[in-house]
Amino acid sequence: MSARGLTKHFSRADGILGKLFGEGTVKAVDDVDLDVYEGETLGLVGESGCGKSTTGRSILQLTEPTDGTVLFTGDVLNDLNRSELREKRQDMQMIFQDPLSSLDPRQTVGRTIAEPLEIHDQPEFDVSANVFGGKDVELTGTESLLGELVEREESDIAVTIRDQAVGSLELRTEVLSKEDIDIRISERDRGLTLSIEIDRSKRDLRDARITELLGEVGLDPTQRDRYPHELSGGQRQRVGIARALAVDPDFIVCDEPVSALDVSVQAQIINLLEDLQQEFGLTYLFIAHDLSVVRHICDRVAVMYLGDIVEIAGTDELFSDPKHPYTEALLSAIPVPDPTRESERILLEGGVPSPVDPPSGCSFRTRCPSVIPPESIDINQDAYREVMHFRQRVEEKSIDLESIQEEGFVTDGGANIETPDSSTVTDDASAQQLVDLIFDENLTGENRMTIAWAIDLIDDGKWREAQDVLRQRFESVCERTPPVLQKEPHPAACHLYNQPDIDRR
Numbered sequence: 001m002s003a004r005g006l007t008k009h010f011s012r013a014d015g016i017l018g019k020l021f022g023e024g025t026v027k028a029v030d031d032v033d034l035d036v037y038e039g040e041t042l043g044l045v046g047e048s049g050c051g052k053s054t055t056g057r058s059i060l061q062l063t064e065p066t067d068g069t070v071l072f073t074g075d076v077l078n079d080l081n082r083s084e085l086r087e088k089r090q091d092m093q094m095i096f097q098d099p100l101s102s103l104d105p106r107q108t109v110g111r112t113i114a115e116p117l118e119i120h121d122q123p124e125f126d127v128s129a130n131v132f133g134g135k136d137v138e139l140t141g142t143e144s145l146l147g148e149l150v151e152r153e154e155s156d157i158a159v160t161i162r163d164q165a166v167g168s169l170e171l172r173t174e175v176l177s178k179e180d181i182d183i184r185i186s187e188r189d190r191g192l193t194l195s196i197e198i199d200r201s202k203r204d205l206r207d208a209r210i211t212e213l214l215g216e217v218g219l220d221p222t223q224r225d226r227y228p229h230e231l232s233g234g235q236r237q238r239v240g241i242a243r244a245l246a247v248d249p250d251f252i253v254c255d256e257p258v259s260a261l262d263v264s265v266q267a268q269i270i271n272l273l274e275d276l277q278q279e280f281g282l283t284y285l286f287i288a289h290d291l292s293v294v295r296h297i298c299d300r301v302a303v304m305y306l307g308d309i310v311e312i313a314g315t316d317e318l319f320s321d322p323k324h325p326y327t328e329a330l331l332s333a334i335p336v337p338d339p340t341r342e343s344e345r346i347l348l349e350g351g352v353p354s355p356v357d358p359p360s361g362c363s364f365r366t367r368c369p370s371v372i373p374p375e376s377i378d379i380n381q382d383a384y385r386e387v388m389h390f391r392q393r394v395e396e397k398s399i400d401l402e403s404i405q406e407e408g409f410v411t412d413g414g415a416n417i418e419t420p421d422s423s424t425v426t427d428d429a430s431a432q433q434l435v436d437l438i439f440d441e442n443l444t445g446e447n448r449m450t451i452a453w454a455i456d457l458i459d460d461g462k463w464r465e466a467q468d469v470l471r472q473r474f475e476s477v478c479e480r481t482p483p484v485l486q487k488e489p490h491p492a493a494c495h496l497y498n499q500p501d502i503d504r505r
């Protein structure tokens with residue numbers, strides 16, 4: 001599966017979402033390139049709201065992408081019409097996070113698994129065929145062989161299907177023609193008759209297939225008459241897996257398949273997914289936020305942040321040598337089983353920003369512990385982080401100088417402030433004191449003067465000017481330019497990797 005430029009934007013212009021969260025376009029997935037190779041498990045990780053589920057659903061065309069293409073087994077899925085897409089869905093399935101809400105509470109396990117079989121008219125009969133009225137042909141195989149036969153005979157063929165199990169009952173007669181199977185047929189030998197004999201009815205076949213599937217996912221055949229509420233969480237997820245497997249797919253999007261389960265059950269479901277992959281040569285896109293699970297099951301891992309893939313690498317490499325600061329932070333949050341091993345947790349401030357109005361440049365920069373300062377200024381990373389946080393608050397106009405002054409007993413009057421460009425002199429010493437109250441780090445020199453100048457401007461209600469003054473001195477490449485995921489074996493969309501001379505910490 002290859003996705004190129006995959007994009008999904010939701011409009012919140014009207015409807016409940018618009019009322020709840022405000023209007024605008026939610027950039028859930030933005031220009032994503034992603035390959036999932038045959039037989040592998042690719043992990044897709046990131047915090048809640050990063051766009052993982054929307055990526056999975058857009059790949060399967062369960063939600064229509066706004067832009068981009070998805071290539072799967074030789075077809076561009078976006079170009080297929082409804083019935084072609086339905087046909088294709090046999091090969092690509094989805095396992096959902098919460099089996100209770102994804103299973104119909106009014107349907108038994110058997111009915112749930114039978115549904116996709118009915119939609120796709122599966123399983124196919126095993127048939128043996130004799131052709132009458134023309135050349136002698138003998139065939140053994142499944143129903144799809146009929147199509148091949150028509151192709152060989154270059155003629156329309158009347159097909160009679162009989163059920164041997166119920167006294168050679170005639171099930172149906174079909175004429176397979178050019179239109180049915182989309183091949184070129186000449187008028188020669190028209191009227192050839194084919195008699196198909198089968199020894200089981202479609203229903204018997206389906207029953208047998210359901211029993212087989214229950215066994216494959218570790219459920220007892222007696223559970224086919226149970227309802228979802230009569231099953232445990234693990235059993236319900238096994239039903240979800242059986243339903244996905246029923247039509248014999250090649251590719252499965254597993255959307256957080258174990259997050260809703262008890263830890264003790266998670267390992268069993270993970271092992272089951274691994275066994276099934278081995279047995280049926282399945283390819284998985286495995287969506288998760290729990291990185292320990294991902295480490296166990298995935299061959300490669302893609303890290304997603306605010307609608308973009310920010311890093312992708314082989315699992316071992318990603319865990320041992322993460323590049324993107326976001327990946328580093330995610331990995332640092334994994335509990336360490338060995339308490340003697342030192343691990344420093346990188347705490348990310350706040351949550352994922354709104355995908356309606358993502359930050360300019362690198363979308364992670366508002367939380368990044370390694371934002372790159374301009375080359376022209378001398379500042380350590382902690383102080384720069386504080387400056388960036390301060391700037392963010394100035395952008396949002398969310399600084400209340402009066403309360404800070406009251407809390408810090410700041411007095412007016414005192415030393416003058418010379419601004420960095422020496423053009424303005426203010427006599428408001430409280431700005432200097434406010435710098436110390438707002439910042440934990442000790443700002444010095446021109447960095448300190450610029451902040452004090454901005455505070456002075458804010459005090460006069462000149463927010464826009466304060467923003468400009470701060471931007472001129474402190475603007476980072478991370479906010480100016482979006483980093484690009486390079487074409488290399490272990491790419492990371494981060495300016496630190498395009499500028500190797502920069503000290504990260």
Ligand SMILES: Nc1ncnc2c1ncn2[C@@H]1O[C@H](COP(=O)(O)OP(=O)(O)OP(=O)(O)O)[C@@H](O)[C@H]1O
Nearest residue numbers: 010017026028047048049050051052053054055355
């Ligand atoms: N139908 C929708 N309409 C509007 N916004 C949506 C819709 N579906 C998802 N979103 C928004 O798109 C963004 C990405 O959501 P998505 O569910 O893909 O993220 P996720 O990483 O899978 O998170 P989670 O793990 O919580 O499911 C979120 O901001 C979400 O609110």
